[in-house]
Amino acid sequence: MTDSLNDPDLLRNIPLFKSLSDDDLVNIQNAPENGIEEYEPREIVVREAEVGDCMYIILDGYLEVSIRSSSSDREVGIATLRPGDFFGEQSLLPWGTGRRNASVKALHSAKVFRIDKKYVLFAIKHDEEDEDSADITDINPKFEPDEVRELVMEMPLFNSLNNQELATIRDWTEVVTFGPGDFVLKKFQKGEHLYVILDGRAEVFTLDDNGEVIILAELDTGEFFGERALMPDSNGKRTAFVRANDTTRLIKIPKEYFRLILTRDEEIAAQLKKAQ
Numbered sequence: 001m002t003d004s005l006n007d008p009d010l011l012r013n014i015p016l017f018k019s020l021s022d023d024d025l026v027n028i029q030n031a032p033e034n035g036i037e038e039y040e041p042r043e044i045v046v047r048e049a050e051v052g053d054c055m056y057i058i059l060d061g062y063l064e065v066s067i068r069s070s071s072s073d074r075e076v077g078i079a080t081l082r083p084g085d086f087f088g089e090q091s092l093l094p095w096g097t098g099r100r101n102a103s104v105k106a107l108h109s110a111k112v113f114r115i116d117k118k119y120v121l122f123a124i125k126h127d128e129e130d131e132d133s134a135d136i137t138d139i140n141p142k143f144e145p146d147e148v149r150e151l152v153m154e155m156p157l158f159n160s161l162n163n164q165e166l167a168t169i170r171d172w173t174e175v176v177t178f179g180p181g182d183f184v185l186k187k188f189q190k191g192e193h194l195y196v197i198l199d200g201r202a203e204v205f206t207l208d209d210n211g212e213v214i215i216l217a218e219l220d221t222g223e224f225f226g227e228r229a230l231m232p233d234s235n236g237k238r239t240a241f242v243r244a245n246d247t248t249r250l251i252k253i254p255k256e257y258f259r260l261i262l263t264r265d266e267e268i269a270a271q272l273k274k275a276q
Contacts, residue, residue, distance in 0.1 A: 010057060010113065014086055017123050024126075033116035039106040048103040052091025053117050058083050061110025065164070067102045067256050075103065076256050079168050090162070090264070092120045101264055148173060148251055151198060151222060160264035174252040178244035185242040191229025194258045197221050200248025206240050216240055227272055230255045232262070 011017040011025045020028075028034060036059065039045055045056065048068055058081055065079040065087065081087060081104070091100050143149055149169045152158045165172075175198060178184055184195060184202060197219055204217040204225060219225060229238050262269040 013084065014057065016086075016089060016120065019126055020123060028115065028119045028122075029113075031116070031119065034114055034119065037112050037114050039110045039112070041106055041108050043106050045104045045106065045110075045112065046088055046100050046102075048100050050100050051098055052088060052100050055086060055088035055092060055115050055117075055120055056104075056112040057086045057115070059111040059113055062107045063087075063104050063110055063112075064107050065102050065104050067260055076254070078102065078172055078257070079164050080107070081164070085164065087164075089120060092117045094121070094124065097263070101260060143167060146170070147198065148175065151196065152251070155196070155222060155224070157224065157268060158261065160261055160268070172254065172257060176250050176252050178248050178250065180244060180246055183241065183243045184250065185226060185238050185240070187238050187241050189238045190236055191226060191234075191238055192255050193226060194224060194230060194253040194255070195226045195242075196224045196251040196253065198249040198251050200250075201245040202242055202248055202250075203245050204240050204242050218245070227258065230258050231272065232259070233273075 011020070011028060012022075017025060017028070037056075039061075045063065046052070048066075060083055063081045064077050065081060066075040066077045068075055087104055088100070091098055143163075143166065146169070149166055152161070152169065153166065178200075185191075187206065199221050202219045202225065203215060204219065205213050205215050208214055217225075225242055226238070228234055229236055262272070
């Protein structure tokens with residue numbers, strides 16, 4: 001490591017460490033495994049799917065978080081991190097997969113403080129013993145009012161999104177409007193997005209051999225559709241038609257984000273697979 005820090009506020013401002021004493025924080029900052037690292041523009045800090053062995057706090061510069069698109073096999077930027085933000089802790093959590101769920105690279109020259117996994121686990125253990133401790137994955141729980149974010153935060157499907165992703169939700173979602181009778185999806189089309197009903201109603205249906213409509217489901221605000229074609233073991237094609245019953249607004253979510261949720265939340269992934 002190139003340097004160490006003696007200011008306990010560096011870690012105190014991270015929810016994961018805020019229940020520790022000043023002595024504990026200073027000890028973590030001065031530990032030989034921890035310290036400052038510098039990165040050149042476009043240099044990779046962590047890679048998606050690699051095993052995580054540390055987390056980072058940004059001291060200077062901006063970094064880009066990206067995930068690999070399964071449809072185009074290219075990197076898709078999903079968030080920008082700035083000084084004071086942290087990353088890499090998700091893969092260190094005892095109940096996680098142990099692997100990075102995204103890549104992070106420096107946009108310009110950047111300086112970060114690296115914290116070894118064992119100190120993160122020490123903080124988690126201490127946190128579990130404190131009944132009044134905060135959620136260890138919090139980044140900034142205070143958001144400006146936003147109808148898209150508020151609906152998504154109420155849905156169990158999106159429980160694994162962290163606050164950085166929630167804070168930037170308007171950057172990676174789109175709100176689209178359909179009039180009564182408009183088709184949203186058609187059977188056999190290639191699936192690239194998940195849809196959540198923001199307001200209005202939608203009807204899922206198929207056709208029998210005689211061309212008669214068979215209603216499969218009627219969906220209302222807060223319900224989602226289009227996930228089947230996005231599942232890893234699907235053929236990628238839509239299995240039914242969906243049309244709006246009223247003037248309906250939908251939250252349009254890229255497949256890459258839906259796949260990210262599946263990799264983070266095994267219970268949700270199992271439920272969706274069972275429902276196929």
